[in-house]
Amino acid sequence: MPLRLLAVLFCLLYSLRAGAADDTDPSLVIDSYVQQYTVATNGGYRMTVDHAKTIVQARAVQEHSQYYISYNRALDVVETIDAHIRKRDGRRVPVASAQIKDQQEAVSSDAPMFQDTRLKIIVFPGIEAGDQLVVHYVVRRHTPLFPGHFEDLSFSRSFANPHFQLIYDMPASMPLYADAVGFAPVQLASAPGRKRYQWHYIDGPNPRIEDGSVSYLDYGKRLAVSTFPGYGAFARAYDARSAGQARVTPAIAALAAQLVAHLPDPRARALALSDWVRKHIRYVGVYVGPGGVVPHAAAMVLAKRYGDCKDHAILLESLLRAAGIESSAALVNSGNAYRLPATPTLGIFNHVITYVPALDLFLDSTAESIAAGYLPMGVMDKPVLLAKTGTLTRTPSRQPERNRSFTWFAIDKDGRSSFSMAKINAGAVAEPYRQAVRDTKEADRRLLVEQMLQGLGQRGEGVFDAGKLDDSGDEYSMRLSGNSDNFASLPGPVGLPTSFNFWGGLGETVVAFGQERARTQDFVCPAFDTEEETGFTFPDGIRIIAMPRPVALHDANLDYSARYTLRGNVVVAQRRATFRHDGMVCTAAEYQRMQPLLNSMIADLKSQVIIGD
Numbered sequence: 001m002p003l004r005l006l007a008v009l010f011c012l013l014y015s016l017r018a019g020a021a022d023d024t025d026p027s028l029v030i031d032s033y034v035q036q037y038t039v040a041t042n043g044g045y046r047m048t049v050d051h052a053k054t055i056v057q058a059r060a061v062q063e064h065s066q067y068y069i070s071y072n073r074a075l076d077v078v079e080t081i082d083a084h085i086r087k088r089d090g091r092r093v094p095v096a097s098a099q100i101k102d103q104q105e106a107v108s109s110d111a112p113m114f115q116d117t118r119l120k121i122i123v124f125p126g127i128e129a130g131d132q133l134v135v136h137y138v139v140r141r142h143t144p145l146f147p148g149h150f151e152d153l154s155f156s157r158s159f160a161n162p163h164f165q166l167i168y169d170m171p172a173s174m175p176l177y178a179d180a181v182g183f184a185p186v187q188l189a190s191a192p193g194r195k196r197y198q199w200h201y202i203d204g205p206n207p208r209i210e211d212g213s214v215s216y217l218d219y220g221k222r223l224a225v226s227t228f229p230g231y232g233a234f235a236r237a238y239d240a241r242s243a244g245q246a247r248v249t250p251a252i253a254a255l256a257a258q259l260v261a262h263l264p265d266p267r268a269r270a271l272a273l274s275d276w277v278r279k280h281i282r283y284v285g286v287y288v289g290p291g292g293v294v295p296h297a298a299a300m301v302l303a304k305r306y307g308d309c310k311d312h313a314i315l316l317e318s319l320l321r322a323a324g325i326e327s328s329a330a331l332v333n334s335g336n337a338y339r340l341p342a343t344p345t346l347g348i349f350n351h352v353i354t355y356v357p358a359l360d361l362f363l364d365s366t367a368e369s370i371a372a373g374y375l376p377m378g379v380m381d382k383p384v385l386l387a388k389t390g391t392l393t394r395t396p397s398r399q400p401e402r403n404r405s406f407t408w409f410a411i412d413k414d415g416r417s418s419f420s421m422a423k424i425n426a427g428a429v430a431e432p433y434r435q436a437v438r439d440t441k442e443a444d445r446r447l448l449v450e451q452m453l454q455g456l457g458q459r460g461e462g463v464f465d466a467g468k469l470d471d472s473g474d475e476y477s478m479r480l481s482g483n484s485d486n487f488a489s490l491p492g493p494v495g496l497p498t499s500f501n502f503w504g505g506l507g508e509t510v511v512a513f514g515q516e517r518a519r520t521q522d523f524v525c526p527a528f529d530t531e532e533e534t535g536f537t538f539p540d541g542i543r544i545i546a547m548p549r550p551v552a553l554h555d556a557n558l559d560y561s562a563r564y565t566l567r568g569n570v571v572v573a574q575r576r577a578t579f580r581h582d583g584m585v586c587t588a589a590e591y592q593r594m595q596p597l598l599n600s601m602i603a604d605l606k607s608q609v610i611i612g613d
Contacts (some may be wrong), residue, residue, distance in 0.1 A: 023208035027060035028053055029160045031132065036167040037152065041174065043144030043227075046079075053159075054132045065127055067135055069120040070105065072292065075145070080138040083122045088130035099123045111284040111306055113296055145293050145346070146237045150174065151226035153347025154183075155217065156201055158209075164201030166223060169194055174227050179341040182221025199223050212512075213521040214585055215337035217348065224341035224348070232390035234344035238331065239387040241294045242310070246318040249299045256322035266325055267359050273319045274354070274372035275472065277365035281315060282306035293346070309352040312365045316354050328388035330355040330362065332395065334378045336524060338585050340392075344385075353379060355386055355393075362395050369435035371472060374399050374428040377526055381584035397583045398527055400427035400474075407500055408535040409487065413542075417487035419462075421480040421502055430476040433504075437466050437478065449482045452502050460484040488611070493545055495608030498534055498564070498573040506530045506577055507605045513579070514598035516591070525586035531576045538569045541613055547571070548607035553597045557581050557590075560597065562604050571609050577601065 031052040039045045055061055071078055083095040105117040124133055144150070154166055166183070170176050172195045178185075186198040201221065209216060216222075228234040248256075259276050260269040284306050295301075295310040298318035307315070313329045320327045334351035341348060353375075354363040362384075367376045381397035407421040425433045437445070449462030462482015480502065488494055501507045509528050516523075538544070544566055553560040562575045 022205035024206045027057035032163040034165045038169040067122040074116040082136045086132040151345040153345045155222045158206040168197045179224040179343040183223040224343040224345045235390035271372040274363040330384040332384045369432045371431040402426045402529045415488040415490040434476045458484045492612035519588040519591045534573045546610040
C-alpha cells in the first residue's frame with residue numbers, strides 16, 4: 001500500500017508540474033482548422049479555409065466576437081464567405097451578409113498608396129460561452145507576389161488545436177520545399193499532373209512565452225513551405241519586383257547633390273542621406289508581407305513624402321546612387337526572430353533596411369528615433385538577406401552606447417531637499433532620448449519633474465532643462481532641478497535609498513534584465529553600459545548611522561561595482577554596470593549562471609543610507 005500510494009503521489013506531482021508548464025489558453029478550443037491551397041503554375045492560388053472554434057469561457061467572447069480575413073484588393077478576390085453560430089442547444093444561427101463588413105486596414109487608413117490592403121470582418125451577434133463559431137471562406141489570388149512561385153508560413157496560437165490541417169495542391173512541375181517543426185506530413189493521393197502535400201499539426205502542451213524571450217518561430221511549432229529552393233532564388237525574385245523603381249530622376253539627383261555638398265567622405269554622405277529620409281519621409285506601417293513586395297517608385301515616394309519600409313529603402317537607394325554609392329535592400333525580421341527557417345518564406349521577413357557594401361554599413365531610415373549609423377535594437381544581430389546578391393549575412397550585434405547620471409540632494413533639517421540631476425546619453429541611445437523629448441509637449445515638459453517625484457512617492461516641483469534638441473550628435477544631455485517637500489522623515493532614524501530611477505536608470509535596466517525567476521527559452525539580452533552617481537549633503541546635527549557595503553561582481557559577460565564614501569556630511573554612492581555578450585541572444589543556461597549576480601545587484605540597488613539626529 002505505501003508503494004502504491006507513493007506511485008499515485010508521484011503521478012499527481014508530475015501532472016501538476018506538467019500542467020504548470022502548459023500555457024494553453026483554456027478559454028477557447030479550435031475544434032477544426034483546415035486550410036487548402038490549390039496553386040497554379042503562375043503562382044496564383046485558390047485558398048479555402050474551414051474554421052470552427054468553441055467559446056469555452058466568457059472572457060474569450062470579446063476577442064473572438066469578430067473574425068478577420070485580410071486580403072489585397074489589387075491581388076485577391078474574396079469569392080465566398082459563409083459563417084454561422086452553432087448554439088449549445090444545437091441551433092444554427094447564420095451570420096447575415098449585413099454583418100460582414102469590408103474596410104480598409106487601419107495601418108493604411110491615412111495613406112492612399114496603401115488602400116489596396118483590406119479586411120473582411122465577420123461580426124458574430126450575441127455569442128456566449130458554449131457557442132461554436134463556424135467560418136468557411138475562399139480567397140483567390142489572381143496576381144501572385146512572386147510570378148511562378150508560391151510560399152507560406154504557418155503556426156498555431158496557444159489554444160487546444162486538435163484538428164489543424166494544411167494542404168497544398170501543387171502543379172507537379174513546382175516542387176514544394178518544407179521546414180516542418182511540430183507538423184507531421186500526411187501522404188495524399190494526387191491527380192495526374194498535380195502533387196498534393198499535407199501536414200497535420202501535432203497538438204500538445206504550449207509552453208508559456210517568457211518575458212523577453214526570442215520569437216516562438218525560433219523554437220516552437222511551425223511550417224514553412226516554398227517553391228524557392230534556397231534564399232538566393234528568393235532574393236532574386238524579390239529584387240526583380242523592384243527593378244527600375246530606384247531610378248534617379250532630376251529631382252532626386254538635385255536633392256542628393258544638395259545634401260552631400262561639402263561631404264567628401266562616402267560614409268558621411270550615406271549617413272546624411274539616410275538621416276534626411278528618416279526625418280522627412282513619414283513612415284506608414286505596412287509590412288512587406290501584407291503590403292506586397294513591390295516598392296513604389298522612388299520619385300513617387302519623394303513626392304508623397306511617406307511610404308513603408310520598402311519605399312524608404314528604394315528612395316534611399318536612389319539617393320545613394322545619385323551620390324555615387326551603391327546599395328541593396330536587406331530583408332530582415334524586426335521582431336524577436338533570430339533564426340531563419342531552412343525554407344525561404346516571406347512570412348519570416350517583415351522589414352526592409354538598406355545595406356551599403358562598400359562601407360559594410362546597415363541603415364534603417366524608417367527608425368524615426370535612431371540616428372543614421374546606428375540600428376534599432378529589433379534589427380541587431382539578425383540574419384539578413386541581401387536582395388542584390390542573394391547572400392545571407394548578419395547585422396552587427398553591438399554598437400556604442402552609454403548612460404550616465406549624476407544626482408545630488410541637499411537635505412534640510414526638516415527633511416526637505418533641493419536636488420539636481422544631469423543625465424548624459426551617448427552613442428546609439430542619444431537620439432532616442434532626444435527624440436522622446438522633442439515629441440513631448442512643452443506643457444508636459446513643465447510637469448515632468450513633478451510627475452517623476454510623484455513616481456518616487458514625493459511631493460515637489462522643479463525645472464526640466466531639455467538641452468540641445470536641434471543637435472544630432474552622438475551625445476545628448478538633459479538636466480533636472482527642483483525641490484522635494486518630503487524627501488526624508490526627519491528626525492530619524494530613517495533610511496534613504498541610494499538609487500533613483502528618474503528615467504531609464506540602472507535599477508530599471510537590472511530589474512528588466514532579471515524579470516524571470518527562471519528561464520527555459522533563449523532570450524534577448526542587449527548590452528548595456530550604465531554609470532550613476534548619487535550624492536547627499538546633510539545638515540549639521542545629522543548622524544550617518546549606517547552605510548551600505550561596497551560590492552564588486554564579475555562573470556564572463558557581466559561586471560558590476562558599487563562603492564560608498566563618507567566625507568564629513570557628504571555621502572556619495574557610485575555604481576557602474578556593464579553587460580557584453582557575443583550576440584543579442586542569451587541561453588537559459590547563461591541566465592541561470594547570472595542569477596546570483598543579478599540578485600546581488602538588485603539587493604545593492606535597494607540598499608539605504610541610515611541617518612538619524
